[in-house]
Amino acid sequence: MRTTNSQPIEILLVEDNPGDARLALEALKESKIRNNLHHVTDGVEAMKFLRQQEKHAGVPPPDLVLLDLNMPRMDGREVLEEIKGDPDLRALPVVVLTTSEAERDLVKSYDLHANAYIVKPIDLDHFMEVVQNIEEFWFSIVKLPPRADD
């Protein structure tokens, strides 16, 4: 288990909407857990980040991915599929954070082995609570396998 006192946790946010990204950032700022939020705006960039390719060479491997579903170029479903199909990446927890309430999206996401599916709450307070809960759940409660570089 990673403690709050050790090095900050690394979170990758895949979100094309800068407003939402900022809100997530603001929410994490208020979090008790030290964290570094990395933000990319589409699936292609997300995969490069995860594989530390091109400009993402040398970035720290994330501890958690917050993934939007509807994005340009490569959407969240494709990202999910690729992460979960990659033996090096598939242990990485991926939380789908989306505005879509469609059952189709929910079912599809779990089919692709999303670790959680969360509809973005409309109310700000609620939203912040949810984001902080995600962090707390995955980093204080859940026991994850050791990181590759540990």
Place this chain on the structure above:
Amino acid sequence: MRHRESRSLADEVFEGIVLSENGKVADANEGFARMFGYEPDEVIGMELSAFLVAGERESAKRQIPAGSEEVSRYRGFRKDGTDFDVEVRPRQTVIDGREVRVSLVLGVGERTRAEEELRWQRDLYEGILAAQSELGEGFVIVEGQVISHANEAFTKMSGYSLGELQALPSFLEIVAEDERETLMERRRKRMESGEGETHYETVLGRKDGVRVPVEVAFTVLQVGGSMRFMVVARDITERKRVEEALGESEERYRVVIEQAAEGIILIDVDDYHILEANPEFRRLFGYTSEEVAGLTIYDLVAHDRETVDQNIERTLEEGNRIVGERRYRRRDGSLVDVMVSGNAISYGGRRTLSLLIRDITERKRAEEELQRSESSLRAAQRMARLGDWEYELEEDRGRWSNELFSVFGFSPQEFVPTYRTFFDLVHPGDRLAVRREVFGALRGGRESSIDYRIVRSDGEVRNVYTEYRVVRDESGRSVSMSGTIQDITGRKRIEEDLRRSNAELEQFAYVASHDLQEPLRMVSSYTQLLARRYKDQLDDDADEFIDYAVDGAERMQRLINDLLVYSRLGTRGKEFAPTDCDEVLEGVRDNLQVAIEESGVDLASGELPTVMGDRSQLLRLLQNLVENAIKFSGVEPPEIRVQAELSEDEWVFSVEDNGIGIAPEYADRIFVIFQRLHDRVQYPGTGIGLAVCKKIVERHGGRIWIESEVGEGSTFYFTLPALRR
């Protein structure tokens, strides 16, 4: 034939037999002709006196017409001028209804008197019997009381054989009992005085008991000293029957006339007075029988006398004719439409006209009614662009109304509707469907309807709607079809437009609400973030502004959310399935458990039916109505009653509350989306709940309405189609 045979017998047997009428030879046997030196044919028509020598002709002439039956001796005169003695034995008799004289002529000295007498008796009888019998007339000789001879016709008539007749102790045995006395009286008179009737009717009692009315003529024969009756009898059963029938038929006619459904009157042609009128006439025109006696035809007719005169003249000329439809006047002056036909007949020696008068008021009225309804039907068909048709399968021939031709762009003259010509007009893309429909209907269906396209004569494609039924005979075989075809192109277009516009609207509402959510979330999130981070750090004005912005964004969010729900009702609805409304209401209780407990509502329900529907929508429907009732409850503890009642083919649900109620003038407005009747502080909400209810009910093929008074509570009603058995 038999007549000829019997005469050849006479030719051999007799010396001479001659039948005369008015002193001339009507018939004679060969013996007679030869005796006088003539060929048999030559003697017919000759004066009897020509067979006597000139000196005796006068005395013979005196005797013959007098009907004398005395045996006389004359000097015969042969054709060759020679003469000889003859003995003449004449007898008056009736043959075939005519008085004739039969004379036996013997050459005297050529036979002995005794022989002659014997022959005479036997031969005369037989000859006459044969002749009479031939004519179907019975012939009987009665000697004293006993029948000595009868011809074949009489045996048939009486039912006795000759032997039986001869064995009877008295001829009276064959006379009907009630006729015997009269007959004896007549016979007595005849015998005593030689007077009395020789010709009358009596009745025989046939052997089998049947009464046979006969007409008899009889002659008293005096041969030597004995009295004999020669009786000729004719069966008049047929004549009697005809006479009786005539009497009966007169009676029948009278009954027919008395009970006729038509008025019948007899008019004297000379003065136009009504001689007779049957009860129906009196009833129809309102006269009593006494009043009828003083009437003339002019009193009846409503038109001018000249026409009446002409009509009567023409009827007399033609014997009988249909005068036609007339307007006659009743006793009270009212007019009545009648159909009149006339017959010129002789009645009691007078020239009369019988008039048959039939009341056709009702028919006239019906005709006018029919005409009116036909013309309105035509007008209606024209307006509705709807034609009707019939199709006889056997003949392959359709009968179309005029409007139907015009639906297809033809005139009735230029198009003959048959199965094939009709199908040529069906749009090629719809032919298969129409053909299937037709065959399906012929095979099993009775009534049905179908939409399809046609190609008019001008090439234009139109949409039509056909409703039809199949007529079958007793064995269930399809005989004909009939129905209507309506041009529904206009309606189709409007329906299509409406459907498209509704779909577009729903799509728009969905997209709008969905896509609006994104930026709205930004607005509300960041106004909230502002409030969170900077409240109490800026001045009071800034705080207030932020509050308004946050509140507005929140309301906007609810509106958009509701709009999204509303737009999804149509586009995201599920297939209908049998849904138990009791179970749905239980779901409502569960969902509203908190609200029900908090408000202390008494939610009661009767037994609810199972209907075809979308369960989640029905749940939302009932839940919205119950929530609404809770929300608008008054000061009293809320009571809500949910019930359903079957009315014909639909269920009428009711949700009744004891809440604040609404004024009737708002009854319709409450179902319009975003319409609110109350301020949002006291009764929060976006005003979408009832609009959603309305949309759900309509999607299920029902109606929704409210009955309410301010302060009296409200009852929401909605209908859902009942499940078909």
